[in-house]
Structure formats: structure tokens, C-alpha cells
Amino acid sequence: MKKIFFLSLLLFAFGFGNAQSERYLKTMEAKVAAIDTTYNPAGLVELANTFERIGDAEKTQWLPYYYAALAHVNSGLMQMNGGSVDAAKTDPIADKAEAALNKAAALTPDNAEVQILRKMIANLRMMGDPMNRFMTYGQQGAQALAKAKTLNPDNPRIYMLEAQDKFYTPEQFGGSKAEAKTLFETAMQKFASFKPESSLHPQWGKRTVQYFIAQAK
Structure with missing residues (x-):
């Protein structure tokens, strides 16, 4: 009787976990597709917030935090005007992107995709004041891209x-x-x-x- 009970419990747990995985997959597929079709900063910020909620709920998945960071970066790049951006607007966006990316990095060390986004975040920060920030963020971005190439050329x-x-x-x-x-x-x-x-x-x-x-x- 105990064996039947534990077997039933195991099957229930497997079915519940599988349902969660399918729900995660379907939710993420729809949101990942939206990354390429969202062309306004507000929409990208909303996407980033959604990805972060998914990441917080899943806890062990790095991709939601990665896409949250990507959405934030893209929203910041859309602030570009004549090749530069207003640092007062974009630095807080870069901060949010970096915070999300750090959560992804904690779940997937030595990932080329994470390093690529680090390069993009460094670019966003640098564009806020290219003349004064190039030495710092230009170097950070170059190092991140070099590491990405080492990890996956x-x-x-x-x-x-x-x-x-x-x-x-x-x-x-x-x-x-x-x-x-x-x-x-x-x-x-x-x-x-x-x-x-x-x-x-x-x-x-x-x-x-x-x-x-x-x-x-």
C-alpha cells in the first residue's frame, strides 16, 4: 500500500513539474518573439518586467533574466539621438539591465551570451558621455567581447x-x-x-x- 501511495505521489509530482515546464516554455516563447517586434521603449520596459517576474518565479532559469537585460538595453538604445544619449535617462536603464544580467550570470557562469550583453551595457553607458567614458566603458566592453569570443568563437x-x-x-x-x-x-x-x-x-x-x-x- 505504501509503495502504491509513493508511486502515485511520484507520478503526481512528475505531472505537475511537466505542466510547469510546458507553461514556462509557452510563456517564454511568446515573450521572446516579442523582443524582435517591439519597437518602443515603454513596450520593451514592460517586456523586461515580465521576464523578471518569470525569472523570479522559476528561480533556476537564466534566460528570463537574460532577456530582461536585453529588453532594458534595447530600450536604452532607443533613446539615442544623433549618435549620443542622455546619460541621466540611460544610466538608470543600464543599471537595471546590469542587475538583471547579474542574476543570469549567477545561474550560468562562463556564458558567451551574458558577456555579449555586458558589452552592450558598457556601450550604453559609454554613449552617455563618449569623450569622458571611453577609457572606462570602452575597455570594459572590449574585455567582455574578448571573453565571449574565448567562450564561443x-x-x-x-x-x-x-x-x-x-x-x-x-x-x-x-x-x-x-x-x-x-x-x-x-x-x-x-x-x-x-x-x-x-x-x-x-x-x-x-x-x-x-x-x-x-x-x-
């Missing part, structure tokens, strides 16, 4: 960010449209063979690369 988003750096940096400071084009083409080649671990793992960036390559023609 086939990740296409690494080369996309390197290309954007070359594209937007003035030539007198090391920028080059020609080098940027080559890096964007490398990123596109990497996207062609890149295989995400699941439907929830990062896949973004390809459309951005296609846009820049089209501009270079």
Missing part, C-alpha cells in the same frame, strides 16, 4: 558588435566602414551555421546584420 553576435564598433567609430579613432563590412559578412556566415540550444535560446541579430550589409552595397 562561433557566436555571430560577437562579430556583429565588433562590426558596429568599426562602423560607428570615426576613422581617426580606429573606425573603418570597410572593416565593418567584412565583420558584418563574417557575422552573417556565422548565423548561417549557428544552432541555438532551444527555441528559447538567443537567436536575435541576423536582421540587424542584413540591414548593415544592405547599406554597404
Whole structure:
């Protein structure tokens, strides 16, 4: 009788856990898709808050916190005006992105995707005052991207960010449209063979690369 009871309890626990996993998967798939179709800061902040709630509920999943950080960063980048941003507005956004990303990093040490977002957060901070912040955040971003390349040299988003750096940096400071084009083409080649671990793992960036390559023609 005890064996039947424990077997029933085990089956119930398995069924409950499986239902939770399916619910998590469906909820996340819908929200991850929205990352690529949300083009206003308010919508991205709402997405970030939703991802953080999912992360807090799941506790062991790094992806919700990762996407919360990505949504915050994207909302900050949308504040760009003429190549710069208002630090008073974007620094608090960068703080929120970093806090979420740190939660993801605690759950997945040595993850290239986390390092890629660290580079993006550093870029967002630097753009608040490029002349005075380049030495600090430029270096932080470069270190994060170098670590990402060590962890996964086939990740296409690494080369996309390197290309954007070359594209937007003035030539007198090391920028080059020609080098940027080559890096964007490398990123596109990497996207062609890149295989995400699941439907929830990062896949973004390809459309951005296609846009820049089209501009270079």
C-alpha cells in the first residue's frame, strides 16, 4: 500500500513539474518573439518586467533574466539621438539591465551570451558621455567581447558588435566602414551555421546584420 501511495505521489509530482515546464516554455516563447517586434521603449520596459517576474518565479532559469537585460538595453538604445544619449535617462536603464544580467550570470557562469550583453551595457553607458567614458566603458566592453569570443568563437553576435564598433567609430579613432563590412559578412556566415540550444535560446541579430550589409552595397 505504501509503495502504491509513493508511486502515485511520484507520478503526481512528475505531472505537475511537466505542466510547469510546458507553461514556462509557452510563456517564454511568446515573450521572446516579442523582443524582435517591439519597437518602443515603454513596450520593451514592460517586456523586461515580465521576464523578471518569470525569472523570479522559476528561480533556476537564466534566460528570463537574460532577456530582461536585453529588453532594458534595447530600450536604452532607443533613446539615442544623433549618435549620443542622455546619460541621466540611460544610466538608470543600464543599471537595471546590469542587475538583471547579474542574476543570469549567477545561474550560468562562463556564458558567451551574458558577456555579449555586458558589452552592450558598457556601450550604453559609454554613449552617455563618449569623450569622458571611453577609457572606462570602452575597455570594459572590449574585455567582455574578448571573453565571449574565448567562450564561443562561433557566436555571430560577437562579430556583429565588433562590426558596429568599426562602423560607428570615426576613422581617426580606429573606425573603418570597410572593416565593418567584412565583420558584418563574417557575422552573417556565422548565423548561417549557428544552432541555438532551444527555441528559447538567443537567436536575435541576423536582421540587424542584413540591414548593415544592405547599406554597404
